[in-house]
Amino acid sequence: MPKVKGQPKQGQRARPQPRKRAPAPVPVEPARADLTSVLTGFVMVVALIVAGAALLGGSMSKVGDGVGNAFDSAAVGLGFAVQDVQITGLGDDVRRASLVQQMSGVAPGDNMFRADPHEIRRQVLATGQVTSAHVYRLWPNQILINASPAKASAIWFDGEGQQVVDSTGQIMEGLSAKDYSELVLLTGVDAPEGVPALLQFLARAGSVSERVSYAERVSRRRWDVKLRDGLLIRLPADASVMRATDELIALETSTDLSQRSLARIDLRVAGRTFLEPLDEQGASGTAAES
Numbered sequence: 001m002p003k004v005k006g007q008p009k010q011g012q013r014a015r016p017q018p019r020k021r022a023p024a025p026v027p028v029e030p031a032r033a034d035l036t037s038v039l040t041g042f043v044m045v046v047a048l049i050v051a052g053a054a055l056l057g058g059s060m061s062k063v064g065d066g067v068g069n070a071f072d073s074a075a076v077g078l079g080f081a082v083q084d085v086q087i088t089g090l091g092d093d094v095r096r097a098s099l100v101q102q103m104s105g106v107a108p109g110d111n112m113f114r115a116d117p118h119e120i121r122r123q124v125l126a127t128g129q130v131t132s133a134h135v136y137r138l139w140p141n142q143i144l145i146n147a148s149p150a151k152a153s154a155i156w157f158d159g160e161g162q163q164v165v166d167s168t169g170q171i172m173e174g175l176s177a178k179d180y181s182e183l184v185l186l187t188g189v190d191a192p193e194g195v196p197a198l199l200q201f202l203a204r205a206g207s208v209s210e211r212v213s214y215a216e217r218v219s220r221r222r223w224d225v226k227l228r229d230g231l232l233i234r235l236p237a238d239a240s241v242m243r244a245t246d247e248l249i250a251l252e253t254s255t256d257l258s259q260r261s262l263a264r265i266d267l268r269v270a271g272r273t274f275l276e277p278l279d280e281q282g283a284s285g286t287a288a289e290s
Helices: 035-055 060-077 094-103 117-125 191-204 206-210 238-255
Strands: 084-088 130-138 142-149 152-157 162-166 184-187 212-218 222-227 232-237 262-269 272-277
Touching: 084 094, 094 117, 094 130, 094 142, 117 130, 117 142, 152 191, 162 191, 184 191, 191 206, 191 212, 191 222, 191 238, 206 212, 206 238, 232 238, 238 262, 238 272
Parallel strands: 084 142, 152 184, 184 212, 232 262
Antiparallel strands: 130 142, 152 162, 212 222, 222 232, 262 272
């Protein structure tokens, strides 16, 4: 019988064949949740809520609540929850900053997507404690409110007591009128509403602002300004105050009103200023048109 090449001879042990190494396993990366997966999951949750409400006979309002809650939970789970509400621009006025934060309507734990900067700004301005406000969402979890404090600008005597009024016409609660005795005194019904127009007049009327005794609100639409020397300046409706101020400045420049003995200056009619002089005994005389 012919010998087969490679076979061991009789009596010899066969050499063990070397084993082949198994291929190394391919590393498997851990699964990562991408945005598509999250959105898909959220849509499925919403669908289940709607289906469950329909089966149980729930109303659409309940469905809306369920969707809203699911949305909030998803946002918070992804890290989009308010962690901090920062108030800047108010200096060391802790009381006012606390009030602004409280009235902003946003608090730690809220859904960042629901924190509407425009609505927050509206609520902050409604406090009457600031003259301007800017709201920023600092993603993923901070709200920044930068506000300018309203300044005390007048004291209003409402018939019973005195209240501090700011430059926007808002009553500043918690402030004592005794601490602001240098401010102009207001009288009349709803006087605070006309404060912005009055301040515009005083800011441009030169020396008049330094001689004001008080300002009386008339018919809830205009001002009579009484000076310490007895002169009464009758202003038009608030919308025309700037026009009247320009006419008074022009008249003061051309005729030197401060050197004339006048009882009244009437600026209510556009283009026609009425001057009422004092007679020799100090009583009002006949009005003259200028």
